[in-house]
Amino acid sequence: xxxxxxxxxxxxxxxxxxxxxxxxxxxxxxxxxxxxxxxxxxxxxxxxxxxxxxxxxxxxxxxxxxxxxxxxxxxxxxxxxxxxxxxxxxxxxxxxxxxxxxxxxxxxxxxxxxxxxxxxxxxxxxxxxxxxxxxxxxxxxxxxxxxxxxxxxxxxxxxxxxxxxxxxxxxxxxxxxxxxxxxxxxxxxxxxxxxxxxxxxxxxxxxxxxxxxxxxxxxxxxxxxxxxxxxxxxxxxxxxxxxxxxxxxxxxxxxxxxxxxxxxxxxxxxxxxxxxxxxxxxxxxx
Ligand code: SF4
Ligand code: SF4
Numbered sequence: 001x002x003x004x005x006x007x008x009x010x011x012x013x014x015x016x017x018x019x020x021x022x023x024x025x026x027x028x029x030x031x032x033x034x035x036x037x038x039x040x041x042x043x044x045x046x047x048x049x050x051x052x053x054x055x056x057x058x059x060x061x062x063x064x065x066x067x068x069x070x071x072x073x074x075x076x077x078x079x080x081x082x083x084x085x086x087x088x089x090x091x092x093x094x095x096x097x098x099x100x101x102x103x104x105x106x107x108x109x110x111x112x113x114x115x116x117x118x119x120x121x122x123x124x125x126x127x128x129x130x131x132x133x134x135x136x137x138x139x140x141x142x143x144x145x146x147x148x149x150x151x152x153x154x155x156x157x158x159x160x161x162x163x164x165x166x167x168x169x170x171x172x173x174x175x176x177x178x179x180x181x182x183x184x185x186x187x188x189x190x191x192x193x194x195x196x197x198x199x200x201x202x203x204x205x206x207x208x209x210x211x212x213x214x215x216x217x218x219x220x221x222x223x224x225x226x227x228x229x230x231x232x233x234x235x236x237x238x239x240x241x242x243x244x245x246x247x248x249x250x251x252x253x254x255x256x257x258x259x260x261x262x263x264x265x266x267x268x269x270x271x272x273x274x275x276x277x278x279x280x281x282x283x284x285x286x
Pocket of ligand 2: 069071076077113126180
């Protein structure tokens with residue numbers, strides 16, 4: 001049987017909040033019996049956009065991550081409140097607004113923080129995949145229709161086809177180690193989960209400091225060469241997809257104008273700043 005899945009493209013999310021607003025517009029003051037009680041006009045939203053800022057000026061990378069109910073196949077919320085939370089045959093998880101009334105403890109059962117509490121109606125809410133609209137024949141939920149960058153896509157596939165698509169396209173779920181089997185998939189999640197080491201290479205040429213394109217830059221760890229790249233027209237280089245908190249690294253730069261090197265310890269992403277080429281090797285430590 002085919003089931004709903006949402007695909008989120010991290011690189012495409014521009015933090016415009018159209019999806020958040022559409023979701024709030026759909027539910028605020030509107031009662032959908034059997035699906036959701038009216039949402040509160042203020043307070044937490046059932047779709048949220050998280051932000052991650054890495055590096056330092058001028059090499060800064062900002063990524064946005066839309067987070068909502070993952071419609072988990074093995075949902076902790078459902079295990080905690082099986083009488084009030086249902087899993088439909090099409091994969092959608094719904095919190096019964098009547099049976100869940102007054103049960104604030106349900107909010108805490110979601111490891112993704114995807115359940116919000118409506119103080120006014122005294123009910124927990126989630127993003128319901130706009131099941132009430134899909135049941136009327138809509139082809140996709142409102143958040144998908146309003147996203148201007150096509151960062152969101154809803155697909156209805158059987159589990160084997162979805163697993164194949166995920167493997168073929170490198171789609172991943174959030175916190176798979178929790179074993180919740182989410183139905184929300186992320187493309188480009190590396191940008192959210194990994195770090196970079198970058199820098200800018202310069203040299204003094206005829207008394208003037210200039211950025212140096214085409215310098216060879218090598219990343220080493222414990223003396224072993226991990227990767228090599230060359231600087232771009234601005235003299236910048238960047239090694240991406242490094243694990244956070246992965247310890248000590250060394251960068252070595254060579255060019256006809258000289259050499260430079262730098263050591264760093266990687267917690268979060270590191271911008272090494274300007275690395276000036278010297279005829280004799282020089283070392284900087286951060
Ligand atoms: S509408 Fe699309 S681009 Fe805008 S915040 Fe939502 S997911 Fe991101
Ligand atoms: S994301 Fe949270 S609220 Fe949604 S199904 Fe999973 S555990 Fe339940």
